[in-house]
Amino acid sequence: MKLKNRFFALGVFVTLILAGVVSFYASGDPDGLEKVAEEKGFLADATDHGLGDSPLADYGVSGIADDRLSVALAGTIGVFLMLALSTLMFKFLAKRK
Amino acid sequence: MHAPDGFINAPVSLGTGAVSASILAVALSKARAELDEKAAPMAGLVAAYVFAAQMLNFPVALGTSGHLMGGALAAILVGPWTGMIAVSTVVILQALLFADGGLTALGFNVFNMAIITVIAGWLVFQLVTKIISGRTGVIVGAFLAALVSVPASASAFVLQYALGGTGTLDIMDVFIAMFSVHVLIGIGEGIITLLTVSAVLALRPDLVFGARGKVKAELEIRESKVS
Incomplete structure (x- = not known):
């Protein structure tokens, strides 16, 4: 394989491992903003997400009970969608010079 | 830093959204000026990588976590304007498909996580690479740019909260809490950014936008040694 393709193959591989495998071990603690909101007392101001029932909500695939599989699938779908959408968009932008 | 709906009122959410859109x-x-045939797939890869890395919350303090925002990283790898679009795409996809970050909050979430991080990160990177030359400058610049970008993002949120927060709180109190925890998250952002930029620099220095004209010189010297 050419060097260029090898780099992209490696990049996609690392990205998929991060989203599909490592993501299961991510900290479940509230993030900085959520923690501050909780401590200062404005967390309760948050309203439900309008698309909270969507099939990939909260990085899980609805209907899949196994947590590890659920987050792995959601992450993998996200990576491929992100790759496809943004590469198309950037190729289009690069062409329109 | 993905704010849900309800923290910031409608006028400030919509106003910041209009600023983001502009x-x-x-x-x-x-x-377009930053992108060529070689850079377009790299920009797509960077967007996917930032999406993946944003799933990886790391612990920063007792019961608190943080994750990469990626604005500084994207700016250094593919250029500030392209990087801004890449991270915005991530934040938009997260809100629409993964219910991460509110819908009315989307405009200011893009502003805080994709625009401010790129602007702050790119300015710091430019400054550091002017002071420290070559590969060292790019690597030190990557760490400091990422470190600064996170509290900058948190500060932007506090400004929006001061203007349109639905609660009545002491703003200075919120600012100190937000700033301090995001300095800690910024250290994590700095480390991930430094490692990622170093890896790409080692494998494909020609693909690092921020290293153009800075690392090439070193490579030319090595080439002449061989011949």
């Missing part, structure tokens, strides 16, 4: 419109036209 800046992104400029970015879309400016990005």
Whole structure:
């Protein structure tokens, strides 16, 4: 394989491992903003997400009970969608010079 | 930093959203100058990588976590305008498909996580690489740019909260809490950014936008040694 393709193959591989495998071990603690909101007392101001029932909500695939599989699938779908959408968009932008 | 709906009132959410949309419109036209055939797939890869890395919350303090925002990283790898669009795409996809970050909050979430991080990160990177030359400058610059970008993002949120927060709180109190925890998250952002930029620099220095004209010189010297 050419060097260029090898780099992209490696990049996609690392990205998929991060989203599909490592993501299961991510900290479940509230993030900085959520923690501050909780401590200062404005967390309760948050309203439900309008698309909270969507099939990939909260990085899980609805209907899949196994947590590890659920987050792995959601992450993998996200990576491929992100790759496809943004590469198309950037190729289009690069062409329109 | 993905704010849900309800923290910031409608006027400030919509106003900041309009500002974000205007800046992104400029970015879309400016990005063309940064993009060529080689850079387009790299920009797509960077967007996917930032999406993946944003899933990886790391612990920063007792019961608190943080994750990469990626604005500084994207700016250094593919250029500030392209990087801004890449991270915005991530934040938009997260809100629409993964219910991460509110819908009315989307405009200011893009502003805080994709626009401010790129602007702050790119300015710091430019400054550091002017002071420290070559590969060292790029690596130190990557760490410091990422470190600064996170509290900058948190500060932007506090400003929006001061203008349109639905609660009545002491703003200075919120600012100190937000700033301090995001300095800690910024250290994590700095480490991930440094490692990622170093890896790409080692494998494909020609793909690091921020290293153009800075690392090439070193490579030319090595080439002449061989011949």
